[in-house]
Amino acid sequence: MEKRGLDTALVIGESTLGNPELLYVTGTTIPRGGIFLKRRHRDPVLVVSNIDVGSAKRGRIQDVRTYNDFGYHKLQEKHGPEHAYVRLIDSLLHSMNSHGKIAIYGRNEFSRLLSVADSLRRMGHKVTGEQDGSLFDSLRETKDRHEITRVRNVGLRAIHVVHGTLEMLRECTTSSGKLKHKRKTLTIGAVKSKIGALLADQGLMAPEGTTFAVGHSSADPHAMGEPSDPVRSGTPIVFDLFPVSPEGYWFDLTRTYVAGKPSPKVEQMFRAVLDVQLRSMDSIREGVPARQTMNLACDIFERNGFKTIRKTLKGDSEAARIGFIHSLGHGVGLTIGERPYLSLFSDDLLRKGHIVTVEPGLYRPGVGGVRIEDTVLVRGRRIENLTPLEKELKI
Amino acid sequence: MEKRGLDTALVIGESTLGNPELLYVTGTTIPRGGIFLKRRHRDPVLVVSNIDVGSAKRGRIQDVRTYNDFGYHKLQEKHGPEHAYVRLIDSLLHSMNSHGKIAIYGRNEFSRLLSVADSLRRMGHKVTGEQDGSLFDSLRETKDRHEITRVRNVGLRAIHVVHGTLEMLRECTTSSGKLKHKRKTLTIGAVKSKIGALLADQGLMAPEGTTFAVGHSSADPHAMGEPSDPVRSGTPIVFDLFPVSPEGYWFDLTRTYVAGKPSPKVEQMFRAVLDVQLRSMDSIREGVPARQTMNLACDIFERNGFKTIRKTLKGDSEAARIGFIHSLGHGVGLTIGERPYLSLFSDDLLRKGHIVTVEPGLYRPGVGGVRIEDTVLVRGRRIENLTPLEKELKI
Numbered sequence: 001m002e003k004r005g006l007d008t009a010l011v012i013g014e015s016t017l018g019n020p021e022l023l024y025v026t027g028t029t030i031p032r033g034g035i036f037l038k039r040r041h042r043d044p045v046l047v048v049s050n051i052d053v054g055s056a057k058r059g060r061i062q063d064v065r066t067y068n069d070f071g072y073h074k075l076q077e078k079h080g081p082e083h084a085y086v087r088l089i090d091s092l093l094h095s096m097n098s099h100g101k102i103a104i105y106g107r108n109e110f111s112r113l114l115s116v117a118d119s120l121r122r123m124g125h126k127v128t129g130e131q132d133g134s135l136f137d138s139l140r141e142t143k144d145r146h147e148i149t150r151v152r153n154v155g156l157r158a159i160h161v162v163h164g165t166l167e168m169l170r171e172c173t174t175s176s177g178k179l180k181h182k183r184k185t186l187t188i189g190a191v192k193s194k195i196g197a198l199l200a201d202q203g204l205m206a207p208e209g210t211t212f213a214v215g216h217s218s219a220d221p222h223a224m225g226e227p228s229d230p231v232r233s234g235t236p237i238v239f240d241l242f243p244v245s246p247e248g249y250w251f252d253l254t255r256t257y258v259a260g261k262p263s264p265k266v267e268q269m270f271r272a273v274l275d276v277q278l279r280s281m282d283s284i285r286e287g288v289p290a291r292q293t294m295n296l297a298c299d300i301f302e303r304n305g306f307k308t309i310r311k312t313l314k315g316d317s318e319a320a321r322i323g324f325i326h327s328l329g330h331g332v333g334l335t336i337g338e339r340p341y342l343s344l345f346s347d348d349l350l351r352k353g354h355i356v357t358v359e360p361g362l363y364r365p366g367v368g369g370v371r372i373e374d375t376v377l378v379r380g381r382r383i384e385n386l387t388p389l390e391k392e393l394k395i
Numbered sequence: 396m397e398k399r400g401l402d403t404a405l406v407i408g409e410s411t412l413g414n415p416e417l418l419y420v421t422g423t424t425i426p427r428g429g430i431f432l433k434r435r436h437r438d439p440v441l442v443v444s445n446i447d448v449g450s451a452k453r454g455r456i457q458d459v460r461t462y463n464d465f466g467y468h469k470l471q472e473k474h475g476p477e478h479a480y481v482r483l484i485d486s487l488l489h490s491m492n493s494h495g496k497i498a499i500y501g502r503n504e505f506s507r508l509l510s511v512a513d514s515l516r517r518m519g520h521k522v523t524g525e526q527d528g529s530l531f532d533s534l535r536e537t538k539d540r541h542e543i544t545r546v547r548n549v550g551l552r553a554i555h556v557v558h559g560t561l562e563m564l565r566e567c568t569t570s571s572g573k574l575k576h577k578r579k580t581l582t583i584g585a586v587k588s589k590i591g592a593l594l595a596d597q598g599l600m601a602p603e604g605t606t607f608a609v610g611h612s613s614a615d616p617h618a619m620g621e622p623s624d625p626v627r628s629g630t631p632i633v634f635d636l637f638p639v640s641p642e643g644y645w646f647d648l649t650r651t652y653v654a655g656k657p658s659p660k661v662e663q664m665f666r667a668v669l670d671v672q673l674r675s676m677d678s679i680r681e682g683v684p685a686r687q688t689m690n691l692a693c694d695i696f697e698r699n700g701f702k703t704i705r706k707t708l709k710g711d712s713e714a715a716r717i718g719f720i721h722s723l724g725h726g727v728g729l730t731i732g733e734r735p736y737l738s739l740f741s742d743d744l745l746r747k748g749h750i751v752t753v754e755p756g757l758y759r760p761g762v763g764g765v766r767i768e769d770t771v772l773v774r775g776r777r778i779e780n781l782t783p784l785e786k787e788l789k790i
Contacts, residue, residue: 012505014732017603018413021504031603031617050707050715054615068715073708076740082526084740105506109416109532110407111498113505114512115524129510131477137504193595200591203584203622207602208412208426209641220449222426227598246604312445313468320445320463337409345471345479 001040001135006128007100008093009135011036013108016248020334021105021136023248028059035089036061037096047092070095086119093125101126105136141331141339142353147249148377151332151355154251155375155386157202158243162255162389164198165191165239169231169259169395179231179259188212189227195241204243208336211240211254218256218369221326221361233260236368238361242336250336252357253387254373257395269362269370270393276300276360277372277391280328284358286380290340290348294328297360298344306362310344322364329357332375354378355386396435399530401523402495403488406431406531408503411643415729416500416531418643423454428501430484431456432491442487465490481514488520496521500531536726536734537748542644543772546727546750549646550770550781552597553638557650557784559593560586560634564626564654564790574626574654583607584622590636599638603731606635606649613651613764616721616756628655631763633756637731645731647752648782649768652790664757664765665788671695671755672767672786675723679753681775685735685743689723692755693739701757705739717759724752727770749773750781 001009013019013033016026023029025036026046034048034056046061047070056064067073070091075084093102102125104117117127143151172179172186179186195210212225215235231237240254256273258266276297283293298308307316307323319325327343332355340348342356350356356378361371374387396404408414408428411421418424420431421441429443429451441456442465451459462468465486470479488497497520499512512522538546567574567581574581590605607620610630626632635649651668653661671692678688693703702711702718714720722738727750735743737751745751751773756766769782 015603018502029604051616051721055617068707077708080742081736081740103506104509105504107413107502108505109500110503110505110508110512111500111523111525111530113524114499114509114522115526117505117509118524119526127509128506129508129513130506131510131514135506189598193598196595197592200588200595203588205591205600205602207600207639208410209424221446222450244602312463326446341476345468345476347475 001038004103004130004135005101006103006135007040008096008098008102009038009105010089010102011105011136012113013106019107020140020248021107023334024136024140026056026059026061028055029246029248030055030059035092037092037098039096039098042096045096083119086116089116089120090123090125101128103128103130103135137339140333142351143333143355143377144353147333148353148355150245150247150249151251151375152386154204154243154245154249155253157204158241158251158253159387159389160202161195161198161204161241161243162239162253165195166257166395168194169257172231172259174233174260177232177234179233186231187227188214188225188229188231191231192225192227199243204245206241206243208242210242211238213238213369216366216368219363219365219367221363221369221371231259234258234262236262236266236370238369238371240371240373244336248334250332250334251386252332252336252359252373252375253389254359254371255389255391256370256372256393258393259395262393263367265364265367266370267393269364269367272301272304272306273360273362273370273372274391277358277374280358280360281374281376281383281385284350284356284376284378284383286350286352286378288350290342290346290350291344293342293350294344294346297328298324301360301362323362324360325363326361329359331356350378352378352380396433396530399498399525400496401498401530402435403491403493403497404433404500404530405484405497406500407508408501414502415535415643416502418729419531419535421451421454421456423450424641424643425450425454430487432487432493434491434493437491440491478514481511484511484515485518485520496523498523498525498530532734535728537746538728538750538772539748542728543748543750545640545642545644546646546770547781549599549638549640549644550648552599553636553646553648554782554784555597556590556593556599556636556638557634557648560590561652561790563589564652567626567654569628569655572627572629574628581626582622583609583620583624583626586626587620587622594638599640601636601638603637605637606633608633608764611761611763614758614760614762616758616764616766626654629653629657631657631661631765633764633766635766635768639731643729645727645729646781647727647731647754647768647770648784649754649766650784650786651765651767651788653788654790657788658762660759660762661765662788664759664762667696667699667701668755668757668765668767669786672753672769675753675755676769676771676778676780679745679751679771679773679778681745681747681773683745685737685741685745686739688737688745689739689741692723693719696755696757718757719755720758721756724754726751745773747773747775
């Protein structure tokens with residue numbers, strides 16, 4: 001806060017769900033969210049609804065108060081529900097003797113909170129935005145021991161889910177290019193039901209869904225798999241699992257499989273992707289610019305004759321659809337995509353405690369896609385791969 | 396937009412997940428989100444990453460473009476990743492001839508987007524906040540035919556999940572006050588695993604978790620149930636299920652059960668809550684102030700000798716923990732809590748097409764809680780209850 005010249009940091013939200021900043025500072029889930037206030041060199045205060053005091057006290061903030069401690073009911077009666085909220089924050093800032101620059105963090109509906117910020121400014125509060133990544137982005141970027149344990153644990157549970165899914169696929173027979181499970185054509189929907197049950201068994205959720213893209217559709221890295229489509233043999237299956245634990249920590253892993261015999265083209269893509277994936281992981285260490293790992297991945301792909309997203313910069317519009325068409329990776333923690341970004345224009349430096357995905361892929365319309373992704377921890381001179389799961393194309 | 400004097404509405408987000416405004420305007424899930432721009436009397440434009448064009452085109456916006464159509468790669472090279480975003484929006488606003496008031500919507504990290512808004516203001520754009528509920532809040536508030544169908548469908552699937560859970564509870568025997576399932580003490584965690592599998596079978600998710608609070612802990616309306624705790628007989632089980640479909644529509648329903656024989660106190664609480672729940676649903680119709688339904692619920696509870704949250708306004712601090720200590724209900728749609736609010740200070744009027752919860756409850760520390768909740772549709776002179784599920788205390 002000192003470096004940023006901040007007197008007061010507020011973190012606001014209607015829920016801790018979908019609000020990683022609020023989840024991070026409170027250290028617990030609070031159904032209706034609240035207002036976290038931290039002045040420089042002072043202990044933080046957390047203000048919540050009276051019915052959320054129990055939830056709030058399970059977190060890391062000692063000093064939990066309620067909205068009514070700051071006269072919220074009276075403010076609502078006097079000013080109406082919308083303006084009462086501005087008055088509540090004003091009253092809170094005054095009672096904490098806040099003066100000087102104030103930053104407001106948290107995920108919120110922007111137009112409403114902009115109106116709150118503008119009102120606070122009119123009342124004389126110095127509310128400021130943060131351009132180059134917020135205070136909490138940089139705090140959240142490197143993970144401490146407890147956070148690492150939590151992510152590692154989600155990873156191990158995610159691997160159980162992959163194994164359980166593979167078991168289902170291995171129970172299948174094949175007939176006219178389609179997988180049959182217990183004599184019925186196996187649909188992507190049925191696989192996803194199985195994945196859902198396996199996630200539930202592991203106490204995980206996948207609120208963003210799961211990618212199980214089969215065949216030509218896997219050539220689109222964001223195709224998630226149509227539930228009614230059959231699972232086909234002899235063609236790539238891109239299985240990208242990104243679950244979250246009830247405490248809010250995510251994990252991200254992808255494997256590409258072929259049931260039956262893969263085509264030579266897909267086998268070639270698989271070998272190229274695996275090579276880049278392993279060499280990219282080798283290139284990750286403390287102090288390396290994140291974009292350097294992306295450039296290395298592009299170098300290797302290009303040397304092996306594949307297009308990369310880098311080529312689009314030189315006007316090759318095909319390179320937006322064919323080849324390695326996305327970034328190498330991204331940070332994972334209380335969100336599924338955060339700093340550092342292993343991408344062409346990233347200005348992030350890799351640091352100890354970063355947890356990042358390494359996920360090269362190759363895509364070819366009319367053929368399909370291949371992607372291999374691990375989530376790894378930067379430990380200094382080397383990484384720890386948090387994804388101890390074999391990488392075999394054939395099921 | 397006319398009424399609000401807006402020339403341009405922007406809806407922004409890094410994902411449609413957790414961003415109901417962006418989900419609403421695009422009509423589809425887009426993994427990396429995008430920028431939606433609508434000028435008054437013009438067709439909207441949606442700008443996304445090149446790899447999300449496929450996802451974006453499945454939605455309702457005809458005119459889908461990519462960031463690179465507005466020179467984003469070049470802007471990143473020139474200005475760095477953070478400031479390039481401001482330049483991108485500036486370039487987009489210019490190329491759409493936007494002038495006059497601009498509102499920015501969507502759930503985003505506030506401090507970063509405030510910096511973007513302040514930069515746009517310095518560039519001469521008239522960015523304004525919205526105090527009394529945003530444009531999209533009011534658009535989203537009443538549901539059209541398609542939205543109603545989607546919510547109704549989530550409701551029917553949620554009811555299957557409740558039935559499946561009850562089936563598991565009915566398979567149990569009881570020994571020393573604990574439920575046994577297949578000879579093992581049934582834990583709340585095991586019930587939640589079952590619920591997770593049932594949700595997956597129905598193609599639903601519960602990213603905010605599920606409440607299955609047993610015994611004394613159910614006296615806290617936000618206790619969700621400790622996984623390691625046993626499911627006990629003779630004491631209330633508050634089962635609050637709030638799932639969401641892959642298209643982003645939520646549903647909310649609560650039943651309270653007792654396995655075995657309920658105490659007279661809990662039976663009395665149950666009868667009082669059921670009475671209020673039925674009479675509250677009767678009071679809901681077009682044109683009624685939402686707070687009137689809340690006040691009616693409080694009137695009935697108080698007449699029957701129960702405390703309500705209303706009493707805290709008169710200085711009764713016990714009424715924050717004992718009795719009817721929360722609001723009667725809230726809107727449901729692309730979020731699990733939105734306008735209209737059936738609460739003491741609500742300024743909402745009930746309208747045709749509103750979908751709201753009706754969820755009175757009574758809580759007594761040392762005894763437990765009872766809550767009964769349906770999700771209902773306001774149809775004019777009457778409601779349609781979207782929750783055709785029996786209300787029986789005994790399992």
